Amino acid sequence: MNNLENIIKAINGSNDFVITSHCSPDGDNIGSSLGVYYSLKKLGKNVVYVLDDTIPLNLRFLTKDVNIYNSEDMFNKDYVLIALDCGDKSRLCCKEHIVKNCSKFISIDHHASNDAYGDLNYIDIVASSTCELVYNLLTEMTKELDIDIIDEKIATCLYTGLVTDTGNFSYSNTNPSSFLMAYHLAKVGASRDEIIQNIYQNNSVNYYKLLGEALNTLQIIEKKVSCITLSLDMLKNNNIDFNDVDGITTYTRDIEDVEVGLLFKQKGPNEIKVSFRSKNYVNVSKIAQKFSGGGHIRAAGCTINDTLENAKNMVIKEVLNHI
Amino acid sequence: MNNLENIIKAINGSNDFVITSHCSPDGDNIGSSLGVYYSLKKLGKNVVYVLDDTIPLNLRFLTKDVNIYNSEDMFNKDYVLIALDCGDKSRLCCKEHIVKNCSKFISIDHHASNDAYGDLNYIDIVASSTCELVYNLLTEMTKELDIDIIDEKIATCLYTGLVTDTGNFSYSNTNPSSFLMAYHLAKVGASRDEIIQNIYQNNSVNYYKLLGEALNTLQIIEKKVSCITLSLDMLKNNNIDFNDVDGITTYTRDIEDVEVGLLFKQKGPNEIKVSFRSKNYVNVSKIAQKFSGGGHIRAAGCTINDTLENAKNMVIKEVLNHI
Numbered sequence: 001m002n003n004l005e006n007i008i009k010a011i012n013g014s015n016d017f018v019i020t021s022h023c024s025p026d027g028d029n030i031g032s033s034l035g036v037y038y039s040l041k042k043l044g045k046n047v048v049y050v051l052d053d054t055i056p057l058n059l060r061f062l063t064k065d066v067n068i069y070n071s072e073d074m075f076n077k078d079y080v081l082i083a084l085d086c087g088d089k090s091r092l093c094c095k096e097h098i099v100k101n102c103s104k105f106i107s108i109d110h111h112a113s114n115d116a117y118g119d120l121n122y123i124d125i126v127a128s129s130t131c132e133l134v135y136n137l138l139t140e141m142t143k144e145l146d147i148d149i150i151d152e153k154i155a156t157c158l159y160t161g162l163v164t165d166t167g168n169f170s171y172s173n174t175n176p177s178s179f180l181m182a183y184h185l186a187k188v189g190a191s192r193d194e195i196i197q198n199i200y201q202n203n204s205v206n207y208y209k210l211l212g213e214a215l216n217t218l219q220i221i222e223k224k225v226s227c228i229t230l231s232l233d234m235l236k237n238n239n240i241d242f243n244d245v246d247g248i249t250t251y252t253r254d255i256e257d258v259e260v261g262l263l264f265k266q267k268g269p270n271e272i273k274v275s276f277r278s279k280n281y282v283n284v285s286k287i288a289q290k291f292s293g294g295g296h297i298r299a300a301g302c303t304i305n306d307t308l309e310n311a312k313n314m315v316i317k318e319v320l321n322h323i
Numbered sequence: 324m325n326n327l328e329n330i331i332k333a334i335n336g337s338n339d340f341v342i343t344s345h346c347s348p349d350g351d352n353i354g355s356s357l358g359v360y361y362s363l364k365k366l367g368k369n370v371v372y373v374l375d376d377t378i379p380l381n382l383r384f385l386t387k388d389v390n391i392y393n394s395e396d397m398f399n400k401d402y403v404l405i406a407l408d409c410g411d412k413s414r415l416c417c418k419e420h421i422v423k424n425c426s427k428f429i430s431i432d433h434h435a436s437n438d439a440y441g442d443l444n445y446i447d448i449v450a451s452s453t454c455e456l457v458y459n460l461l462t463e464m465t466k467e468l469d470i471d472i473i474d475e476k477i478a479t480c481l482y483t484g485l486v487t488d489t490g491n492f493s494y495s496n497t498n499p500s501s502f503l504m505a506y507h508l509a510k511v512g513a514s515r516d517e518i519i520q521n522i523y524q525n526n527s528v529n530y531y532k533l534l535g536e537a538l539n540t541l542q543i544i545e546k547k548v549s550c551i552t553l554s555l556d557m558l559k560n561n562n563i564d565f566n567d568v569d570g571i572t573t574y575t576r577d578i579e580d581v582e583v584g585l586l587f588k589q590k591g592p593n594e595i596k597v598s599f600r601s602k603n604y605v606n607v608s609k610i611a612q613k614f615s616g617g618g619h620i621r622a623a624g625c626t627i628n629d630t631l632e633n634a635k636n637m638v639i640k641e642v643l644n645h646i
Contacts, residue, residue, distance in 0.1 A: 179503070183506065213535075
C-alpha cells in the first residue's frame with residue numbers, strides 16, 4: 001500500500017501542487033500541511049494551500065504569513081493534490097472540483113480509517129502523527145536530493161503536530177521515534193516556546209470561567225465513564241468559539257478509574273459534537289463509527305443531529321456496552 | 324566545581340550509601356533518588372533511602388516496593404551520602420546526624436541556588452532535571468564498568484523526573500538532550516503509560532471540584548500577573564490534601580498576556596505556601612528568595628508566615644516591581 005519511493009518520484013517530477021487536509025483543523029492537520037507546503041516552496045515548486053475552514057485562534061501563529069485559498073477561488077488544473085492527515089476522502093476540507101482537477105492524488109496520513117483513497121499513499125497508523133510521516137518523507141528527500149530541507153520554519157510546523165497529536169508526548173501513540181524526531185527538530189531550531197505558549201499558555205480568562213462551569217457539569221457513570229457538557233448558552237455567555245474548546249476533552253479522561261471520557265459540545269440546538277477519549281482498552285474509534293464518526297483508538301469524534309439530551313443518552317448507552 | 328569522574332570513583336570505591344533529597348517531594352526528587360538507589364543496589368551496594376516526608380499520592384506507584392527510612396530510625400555510620408535534587412543544604416529532608424555521620428557527601432542537582440555544599444558535586448543548572456544528571460552519570464558508569472545499568476525500572480524512575488520537571492517537555496528547560504534521553508529511556512522500556520496515568524490521569528472528582536472553585540478565585544492584576552487562592556476551607560471541604568494541589572499552579576501562568584502566575588495555598592491560618600511561575604522574562608527564583616524561598620527562573624516557591632491576605636499583598640507588590 002505504501003509507496004514512499006513513488007511519492008518522492010511524483011514530487012520530484014511535478015511542478016504544481018495543491019495541499020489540503022480535513023475540516024475542523026487541528027495542530028497535526030495544519031502542521032503537516034504547512035510542513036509540506038514550505039518544503040515544496042523551498043524546492044521551487046508552485047503550491048496552493050486549500051482549506052475551506054477557519055484556523056483555530058491558538059494555531060494562527062503558524063498560518064499568519066500564508067495565503068490559504070478557499071476551494072471556490074481555485075481553478076487550476078493538472079496539479080498533484082496532497083491530502084495530509086485526512087482519514088476519510090469524504091472529510092476532505094475542499095470542494096469536489098479540487099479532487100477532480102488533479103492529475104495525481106497523494107494521501108499521507110496516520111488514521112486507521114484511511115482506505116488508501118489516493119493514487120499514491122503513505123499511511124502508517126502506528127505513527128504518532130501525520131507530521132512524523134512528513135518528517136520521514138522530508139528526511140528521505142533530504143538524503144536523495146542532498147539538500148537540507150528541514151529548516152527552523154518547517155521544524156516549527158512539524159513539531160506543532162507532534163506535540164498536539166501526542167498531548168505533549170503523553171499519549172500512547174508516542175513512539176521512541178517521536179523523541180528522536182523531536183530531538184532533531186529541536187536541534188534545527190523549532191520555535192518550541194512559541195508553540196507551547198500559543199497552544200497551551202494563551203487561554204483567556206473567559207475560557208477559564210467556561211472551564212470552571214464545564215467541571216461543574218462533570219458526571220461519572222458506573223465509575224468507568226465520565227462526561228462533561230458544553231451547552232450553546234455556556235459558550236455564548238462566556239464568548240468562547242465552538243472551535244476553541246477541544247482542550248476540555250482531556251479533563252473527562254484524566255479521572256481515577258475512568259476508562260472513557262466524553263465531551264458533548266452543542267454546536268446548534270440539534271447539532272451535537274461528541275469527543276471520545278479512552279485510557280487503556282476501549283477502542284473509541286469503533287464507537288464513534290457507529291455514529292458516522294471516526295478517529296483513533298484512544299481519541300475519536302462524531303456529530304449527532306439530535307437534542308443534547310438524546311445524544312448523551314445514545315452515546316453513553318453505546319459506550320457502556322464496551323466497558 | 325563538577326567532578327563526575329571523582330563521583331564515579333567514590334561510588335566504585337564504597338559499599339555503603341545513604342540517599343536523600345529535599346522535603347515536599349516531587350517527581351524529580353523521587354525519580355532521581357530511586358534512579359540512584361536501584362542502580363547502587365544493582366551494583367551490589369548497601370543503600371538506605373532516607374526521607375522525612377510523605378510521598379504524594381500520584382508518585383506512590385514508584386515507591387510502593389521501597390523501604391523509605393525516617394532519619395530517626397537510621398544510625399549507620401561511615402557511608403557515602405548522596406543528596407539528589409536539593410538546591411540548599413538547609414532543605415535536606417533528613418535530620419542533622421544523617422549528614423554528620425557520613426564519610427563523604429555528594430550533591431547531584433540542577434538548582435541555581437546550589438552552592439556546591441557537597442564534598443563532591445555534580446551541578447548543572449541548565450539541565451532539565453536532576454534525573455537528566457543521574458542519567459548522564461549512569462551512562463558514564465555504564466561505559467566505564469561495561470554493565471548495562473539502566474533497566475526498565477531505573478528508566479521508569481528517571482523518565483518520571485524528566486516528565487514532571489519539564490511539564491511533559493513543555494517548559495523552556497527542555498533541551499535537545501532531554502529528547503535524546505527520553506528516546507533511550509523509551510527504548511529501554513520506561514513504563515511511560517503508567518507514569519502519565521498515575522501523575523496526570525488519576526484525578527479524583529473532588530480534585531476537579533476544587534479546581535472549579537479555584538478557577539473562580541482567579542484574579543488578573545495589571546494584565547501581567549494572575550493569582551489563584553486555595554484556602555484551608557476549600558481543601559478541607561473537598562477533602563484534598565495540601566500536597567496534592569501543586570498542579571493547579573500552571574493554570575495561573577497559562578493565560579494570555581500573563582507573565583507571572585501565583586498560587587497561594589493556605590497550609591495553616593498563618594502559613595501560606597506561594598508557588599510562582601513565569602513565562603518569558605521575570606526571574607521568579609529571585610522574587611521567591613526575597614521571601615526566603617527559592618527554585619528556578621521560571622518556577623519557584625516560598626512560605627510566608629502571615630495571613631492569606633497579607634501574604635497576597637506582599638507578594639503581588641513585589642512581583643509588580645519586576646514586571
